[in-house]
Amino acid sequence: MAPQGSRAPLEFGGPLGAAALMLLLPATMFHLLLVARSGPARLLGLPPYLPGPEALWSPWALLLWLTWLGLQAAFYLLPARKMAEGQELKDKTRLRYPINGFQALVLTALLVGLGVSAGLPLGMLTEMLLPLAFVATLTAFIFSLLLYLKALIAPASALAPGGNSGNPIYDFFLGRELNPRICSFDCKYFCELRPGLIGWVLINLALLVQEAELRGSPSLAMWLVNGFQLLYVGDALWYEEAVLTTMDITHDGFGFMLAFGDLAWVPFTYSLQAQFLLYHPQPLELSMASVICLINAVGYCIFRGANSQKNTFRKNPSDPRVAGLETISTATGRQLLVSGWWGMVRHPNYLGDLIMALAWSLPCGVSHLLPYFYLLYFTALLVHREARDEQQCLQKYGLAWREYCRRVPYRIVPYIY
Ligand SMILES: NC(=O)C1=CN([C@@H]2O[C@H](COP(=O)(O)OP(=O)(O)OC[C@H]3O[C@@H](n4cnc5c(N)ncnc54)[C@H](OP(=O)(O)O)[C@@H]3O)[C@@H](O)[C@H]2O)C=CC1
Numbered sequence: 001m002a003p004q005g006s007r008a009p010l011e012f013g014g015p016l017g018a019a020a021l022m023l024l025l026p027a028t029m030f031h032l033l034l035v036a037r038s039g040p041a042r043l044l045g046l047p048p049y050l051p052g053p054e055a056l057w058s059p060w061a062l063l064l065w066l067t068w069l070g071l072q073a074a075f076y077l078l079p080a081r082k083m084a085e086g087q088e089l090k091d092k093t094r095l096r097y098p099i100n101g102f103q104a105l106v107l108t109a110l111l112v113g114l115g116v117s118a119g120l121p122l123g124m125l126t127e128m129l130l131p132l133a134f135v136a137t138l139t140a141f142i143f144s145l146l147l148y149l150k151a152l153i154a155p156a157s158a159l160a161p162g163g164n165s166g167n168p169i170y171d172f173f174l175g176r177e178l179n180p181r182i183c184s185f186d187c188k189y190f191c192e193l194r195p196g197l198i199g200w201v202l203i204n205l206a207l208l209v210q211e212a213e214l215r216g217s218p219s220l221a222m223w224l225v226n227g228f229q230l231l232y233v234g235d236a237l238w239y240e241e242a243v244l245t246t247m248d249i250t251h252d253g254f255g256f257m258l259a260f261g262d263l264a265w266v267p268f269t270y271s272l273q274a275q276f277l278l279y280h281p282q283p284l285e286l287s288m289a290s291v292i293c294l295i296n297a298v299g300y301c302i303f304r305g306a307n308s309q310k311n312t313f314r315k316n317p318s319d320p321r322v323a324g325l326e327t328i329s330t331a332t333g334r335q336l337l338v339s340g341w342w343g344m345v346r347h348p349n350y351l352g353d354l355i356m357a358l359a360w361s362l363p364c365g366v367s368h369l370l371p372y373f374y375l376l377y378f379t380a381l382l383v384h385r386e387a388r389d390e391q392q393c394l395q396k397y398g399l400a401w402r403e404y405c406r407r408v409p410y411r412i413v414p415y416i417y
């Protein structure tokens with residue numbers, strides 16, 4: 001049984017690490033936004049200027065941001081094609097979640113399409129990235145504070161395994177309540193996929209439109225970055241149900257880490273390649289573009305193949321697509337796959353995700369390190385996430401997990417790591 005509350009080992013370097021991350025993450029996001037539009041675009045250099053309050057604060061940005069959150073919340077509340085059940089909770093109940101994220105993406109696209117054809121200047125959004133990122137960060141802080149206070153009146157069974165150490169900084173960062181809800185509206189599930197991920201592709205699109213306005217047409221590099229990232233976001237929303245088994249939903253509380261990550265970090269830093277391309281156009285030969293498309297396709301096949309194989313197996317182990325795979329039995333009654341994608345490395349989906357991350361940076365050329373920030377950050381995130389997942393699996397499956405590690409010794413990259 002995993003240790004609970006104050007007995008759970010502290011992660012992320014404890015309260016000091018949490019405090020440092022709460023300063024460092026927003027600072028990094030603003031640094032990236034500033035250097036992406038500067039001439040030298042140096043990842044490790046100083047930003048060209050420090051923005052004053054007038055560059056950060058705009059009531060229009062606040063209005064736009066709140067409208068965006070309201071719109072996505074309204075789409076979340078629309079009738080869903082399916083209601084899915086989450087994992088079993090401590091009190092043996094299961095929560096129900098609407099599966100309508102892809103519908104929200106399509107409705108947003110229709111609305112934006114209508115707006116643009118009616119003369120909405122979508123490209124102008126690129127001028128508002130700084131104040132928008134500022135209000136998103138502010139929202140994340142206020143939201144996390146409200147969530148922290150809400151957890152004070154939540155029953156013990158609603159609290160997350162971590163995030164309840166008694167140290168307010170650490171608990172504020174990690175999140176105290178596992179699934180904070182307002183009636184049937186699940187705050188964490190809503191934030192994980194919709195405003196941030198759909199916001200990311202909308203920012204990308206605005207950058208593409210702005211490039212077309214500046215230079216006559218979008219560059220091939222901009223098309224590739226937009227296309228690849230739209231595929232990634234569309235895939236996440238199409239397979240939305242899979243997010244219910246991720247550690248973010250089943251293990252981590254909802255605090256600053258996820259609120260800031262979902263609402264601010266994802267839209268404003270994951271769109272870095274498109275931001276870079278708007279200010280630093282890169283020539284791209286058709287032959288090189290084809291190679292990059294191939295790299296993205298290989299990454300996507302591994303990512304999707306591995307995720308679908310595990311999801312199919314978890315839903316129905318006797319499904320003909322997975323019934324022939326070799327497995328290890330565990331004391332919990334669940335089984336672990338040891339052949340197929342999950343017999344190659346212990347996290348084949350991370351490998352595919354990393355290959356795609358490389359394909360998203362390559363259209364930006366090799367003259368700057370800045371567009372490779374996502375690849376570097378993502379490698380660190382996945383290595384850390386893999387270690388956390390490993391720890392949780394060891395607690396869940398004990399000896400069976402050790403046997404799996406013996407049979408499949410590499411974590412993410414075959415013969416390397
Ligand atoms: N772009 C981004 O910023 C991010 C993207 N991602 C992506 O999101 C997706 C989900 O990632 P994540 O939630 O970290 O983890 P995974 O989808 O890899 O899930 C890990 C879980 O899978 C189960 N599992 C592990 N090994 C096996 C096996 N051999 N056989 C059967 N089940 C197994 C275990 O849970 P159990 O046994 O309980 O089912 C384990 O806890 C990934 O594709 C990842 O790349 C993740 C984080 C950030």
Ligand SMILES: CC(C)CCC[C@@H](C)[C@H]1CC=C2C3=C(CC[C@@]21C)[C@@]1(C)CC[C@H](O)C[C@@H]1CC3
Nearest residue numbers: 025192193236243246248257260261262265266
């Ligand atoms: C701000 C910190 C550095 C940590 C923030 C982490 C979050 C940005 C990520 C935690 C897990 C995530 C997942 C996804 C996006 C990023 C966050 C929110 C996906 C939705 C991406 C698409 C995949 O298909 C599923 C992912 C689930 C986990």
